[in-house]
Amino acid sequence: MAKRKQLTPAQKVSIIRRHLVEGTPVSDLCEEFGIHPPQYYNWQKQFFEQGAVAFERKPNKANESRQQAAQERRIEQLEEKLQRKNEVVAELLEEHVQLKKELGEL
Numbered sequence: 001m002a003k004r005k006q007l008t009p010a011q012k013v014s015i016i017r018r019h020l021v022e023g024t025p026v027s028d029l030c031e032e033f034g035i036h037p038p039q040y041y042n043w044q045k046q047f048f049e050q051g052a053v054a055f056e057r058k059p060n061k062a063n064e065s066r067q068q069a070a071q072e073r074r075i076e077q078l079e080e081k082l083q084r085k086n087e088v089v090a091e092l093l094e095e096h097v098q099l100k101k102e103l104g105e106l
Contacts, residue, residue: 013047
């Protein structure tokens with residue numbers, strides 16, 4: 001049984017490029033690299049289907065750290081706001097209990 005030849009993704013792109021840019025016939029490429037034409041066309045199909053990934057924006061480290069710092073500041077602000085609300089509720093509850101005691105309800 002013949003051993004399959006494993007080509008790297010870079011090699012596959014190079015083969016597709018040679019056909020599309022340089023105009024090398026698919027049959028010549030298949031013969032040169034020992035692949036079948038349907039295999040070449042599968043690679044080409046994958047290449048075009050996943051080509052958009054090459055143009056996607058990747059977040060850089062500086063932007064990522066700025067976003068994380070902003071998120072941490074927002075969390076701190078919300079925690080402080082929650083603490084103030086808890087203090088106000090406790091103070092109101094204490095006044096309510098005091099009034100009930102004065103009215104003899106407790």
